[in-house]
Amino acid sequence: xxxxxxxxxxxxxxxxxxxxxxxxxxxxxxxxxxxxxxxxxxxxxxxxxxxxxxxxxxxxxxxxxxxxxxxxxxxxxxxxxxxxxxxxxxxxxxxxxxxxxxxxxxxxxxxxx
Amino acid sequence: xxxxxxxxxxxxxxxxxxxxxxxxxxxxxxxxxxxxxxxxxxxxxxxxxxxxxxxxxxxxxxxxxxxxxxxxxxxxxxxxxxxxxxxxxxxxxxxxxxxxxxxxxxxxxxxxx
Numbered sequence: 001x002x003x004x005x006x007x008x009x010x011x012x013x014x015x016x017x018x019x020x021x022x023x024x025x026x027x028x029x030x031x032x033x034x035x036x037x038x039x040x041x042x043x044x045x046x047x048x049x050x051x052x053x054x055x056x057x058x059x060x061x062x063x064x065x066x067x068x069x070x071x072x073x074x075x076x077x078x079x080x081x082x083x084x085x086x087x088x089x090x091x092x093x094x095x096x097x098x099x100x101x102x103x104x105x106x107x108x109x110x111x112x113x
Numbered sequence: 114x115x116x117x118x119x120x121x122x123x124x125x126x127x128x129x130x131x132x133x134x135x136x137x138x139x140x141x142x143x144x145x146x147x148x149x150x151x152x153x154x155x156x157x158x159x160x161x162x163x164x165x166x167x168x169x170x171x172x173x174x175x176x177x178x179x180x181x182x183x184x185x186x187x188x189x190x191x192x193x194x195x196x197x198x199x200x201x202x203x204x205x206x207x208x209x210x211x212x213x214x215x216x217x218x219x220x221x222x223x224x225x226x
Contacts, residue, residue, distance in 0.1 A: 004156070031212050042115070043157070043202065043216035056213055090156055094212050101147070102214065104156030 003027050006091050006105035013081055014113055021076045021108045023091030029103070030096045031055075032074040034066060037088040037107070049074055050096075081112045116140045117205050119217035127225055132190040134220050136203030139184065143205040147214070148177060148188045151200040160201075161188070193224045 004025045013019050025032065033056075034046040047066040048056035054066070063079045078085060088109050092102040117138045126132045134148075144165040149157035163170040163177045163186070170177050176189045190197055203217040 033212070035216075041200075041218045043204075045213055045215075048212060050212075092156070101159050101162070102149075102157075102212075104149075104158070106154065106156045 002105075004091055004093055004103050004105040006089075006108050008108060009106065010109050010111075012111045012113060015081055015083060017081050018077070018079045019081060019110070020078070021089055021091075021110075023074050023076070023105055025072055025091075025093040025103070027093055027095075027103060029093035030071055031094045032068065032071070033092045033094075033102065034074065034076050035090045035092060035104075037090060039087070043090065047074075047076075078110075081110075083112050086110055086112045115218075116143075117203055117215045117217040119201075119203055119220045121220050122218075123221040123223070125223045125225060126193050128195055129192045132188075132193045132197065132222055132224065134188040134190075134201050134203075134222065136186045136188075136217055137184060138186075138205050138215075140205070140207065140215075141184070142207045143215075145206045146177070146179060146186050147204045147206075148175075149202040149204060149216075150197075151202060151219070157202055190222075193222075195224045195226050198222055198224050 031050045033048045035043045049068040052068045065077045068074045088107045090107045091105040094102045147162040148160040150160045151157040161175045179186045200219040202219045204214040
């Protein structure tokens with residue numbers, strides 16, 4: 001039973017399209033995150049939600065919009081996809097004040113062509 | 114401006130020997146440091162952590178050392194095993210309680226049988 005699950009695992013799409021990545025956690029954690037791993041392999045935070053409330057919003061283009069319908073889900077919608085959006089996107093969750101002990105999903109590899 | 118850096122992109126060691134992975138940081142406000150391990154096509158998994166009030170934390174074959182004056186931490190794996198072959202990420206967090214982690218770019222460890 002996967003603790004943090006992301007779908008889809010792979011996503012290939014054309015420039016200009018709109019796509020969504022879904023994330024669900026069954027750990028009962030209050031906090032969820034989206035991280036982006038770029039071509040240089042750095043993992044950079046994009047967003048964080050605590051109990052459905054946005055608490056971190058890094059410098060991310062407005063084309064990226066997270067949505068948290070409940071504390072177990074954090075989806076990422078991307079409008080007007082660009083070539084530079086190609087990356088691996090990781091969802092993660094953590095307990096409150098969990099001292100950073102994230103549980104990550106397996107990642108979604110997005111390729112924009 | 115990368116606040117956490119892992120300057121060695123790769124490391125190769127013989128099975129049974131010690132592996133030493135290094136990490137440097139620039140922000141003196143970081144108070145908690147973690148190491149994550151990542152296998153291909155999987156998300157990072159938590160390995161070991163250390164608070165800034167300590168200089169060493171040990172868990173089985175894994176030991177993390179923190180040198181605050183040098184803003185440097187290292188992960189020692191001894192003895193190294195082929196199953197340890199993976200990408201290792203160093204991460205740091207501050208006292209903002211947002212749960213935000215800043216990651217390095219990772220070091221790929223190969224343990225040869």
